[in-house]
Amino acid sequence: MGRAFVYVILGGGVAAGYAALEFTNRGVSHGELCIISEEPVAPYERPALSKGFLLPEDPARLPAFHTCVGANEEKLTPTWYIEHGIELILGTRVKSADVRRKTLLTAAGETISYKFLIIATGARALKLEEFGVNGSDAENVCHLRDLADAARLVDLMQASTGGKAVVIGGGYIGMEVAASLVINNINVSMVFPEPHCNCKFL
Ligand SMILES: Cc1cc2nc3c(=O)[nH]c(=O)nc-3n(C[C@H](O)[C@H](O)[C@H](O)COP(=O)(O)OP(=O)(O)OC[C@H]3O[C@@H](n4cnc5c(N)ncnc54)[C@H](O)[C@@H]3O)c2cc1C
Known part of the structure; x- marks a missing residue:
């Protein structure tokens, strides 16, 4: 059996970052929350990718646009997650969910269990x-x-x-x-x- 959490946010995008901030505002305990993301970095402000990130001079780069610039400019860097006891499981794709057993199966074969699952898998570009x-x-x-x-x-x-x-x-x-x-x-x-x-x- 793999890791177990009270809350799991599936997807590490904009919604996950803002949700993590709100969880801490409401007093989530260390070790209760984790975010699983296919992306290799902590949640960031995706809108920056078509704006400051593309500028030829002084372009925006992480960690400058981690979430949550819309919430008092607080930047949720990887260190912030460590300090708040929130586990980031990055570069990890969830390939199936068993909602009866309350488990997720990752592409790497780990089973992660939860009490509450928040699905924040966002959208994708049309090919x-x-x-x-x-x-x-x-x-x-x-x-x-x-x-x-x-x-x-x-x-x-x-x-x-x-x-x-x-x-x-x-x-x-x-x-x-x-x-x-x-x-x-x-x-x-x-x-x-x-x-x-x-x-x-x-
Ligand atoms: C270039 C660009 C510019 C934008 N500009 C604006 C703007 O100016 N204003 C505005 O309001 N909105 C803008 N948007 C839209 C905005 O970014 C989205 O509405 C927002 O990102 C949605 O947040 P989300 O957390 O729901 O999903 P996302 O931010 O898409 O995050 C989803 C996350 O889930 C992960 N994921 C998906 N499936 C799995 C899986 N099976 N296992 C593990 N992880 C998974 C993804 O890798 C990703 O990290 C823009 C979007 C883009 C792409």
Whole structure:
């Protein structure tokens, strides 16, 4: 039998970081809470990936944008989690859950048990294949959802100054990435099905 916790947050994104802060505000005890994340780093402000992270000068880098900048600017660094007795199980994908036994099975084969499970697995970027087109793994094709995607995009931008890029998607992220590419001296064409950019204020 593997590790056991009272509370397990499955997913280590924005929601997990803010939830961890709230757990500590409400007095969770050391060793009661853990976060399991497929990503190799502590929860961070994902919105930074299409903004400060892509800037050519003085770009945002961890630990500067760990959550929770929206909560009194308190930065939940890996040290913060240690100090608050919250276990971070990083680089770990959960591949199945047994909700009757209250256990999770990781891709590495560990069984982790919980009393309460909070599922915060977020979203993912659509791949080209989901539009019936092959090639999402091809050279120079990027997605933008996590830190690894953003780091790859930065490398490609730095290697392509003066070149051309096509951005698929005319929502906030597409607009922000297009702006960042232009700031990095890359000519941009945007492709989207709507007659206009799709940045709505709800
Ligand atoms: C580039 C970009 C820019 C954005 N900008 C803005 C913005 O300006 N304003 C705004 O309001 N929102 C913005 N968003 C959206 C915002 O980031 C999301 O709404 C937010 O991240 C959702 O938080 P979450 O915790 O629910 O999910 P996520 O932050 O997606 O976190 C999910 C986590 O779960 C992990 N996970 C998933 N499945 C498993 C599994 N099986 N096992 C282990 N771990 C797993 C993932 O690896 C990830 O760490 C942006 C998103 C992106 C990608």
